[in-house]
Amino acid sequence: MRCAGVAIAVVVCVSMTSLAYGDFTFVSQSVQQNFDGTTDFSITFNRVPDFTIVDTVGRQQSAFQFMIYGDVRYASIIRGPEIHLSGSMLRIRNGSGSSGDPGSGGWGTVITEVPWVLDDKTVTFSVQTSLLTTKFFTDGGFRYDVLATEYGASTRNLQGLSSVPEPSTFSLLGLGGLTLGFFCRRRIAWCFR
Secondary structure, three states, rough: OOOHHHHHHHHHHHHHHHHHHHOOOOOEEEEEEOOOOOOEEEHHHHHOOOOOOOOOOEEEEEEEEEEEEEOOEEEEEHHHHHHHHHOEEEEEEEEOOOOOOOOOOOOOOEEEEEEEEEEEOOOEEEEHHHHHHOOOOOOOOOEEEEEEOOEEEEEEEEEEEEEEEOHHHHHHHHHHHHHHHHHHHHHHHHHHO
């Protein structure tokens, strides 16, 4: 009888733990490269994240991580799990090596830190693209993984490609008009010889 009571207590505790820890995730994300050499990141969660609460081993209640591919696995890591250490700045680490500093998650040295903004359930920030990777696809985009965690447990992982800006319709029309004007001008000059 006593064993049954202990077993029920364990089942209830495990159920409550999975409810408390397993429901933080992202519902959308985007990575958009810009003409000015920066990349804008946006990630929206299913609830307002709390980056300040940590458990007894220092894992944040809510965290995210972008892992940018390079020539060999990851070139850089955008470390949401370090927000409770860095405050208003988001650390971007080298994807190889180990810095050995607390909270690095075993990743390399800090490349840079960038400010981030939390607006309700959405985190946004921008990074110089050249600091992230040197490996691009023919369209200029790069590959990345994005991960959401709750107290260190992965709740969602997704692979994506950055969006690359395309010339606007207006600029293409302008270029077409200039080309047409150039050829018409050459033709008129040829006719009046």
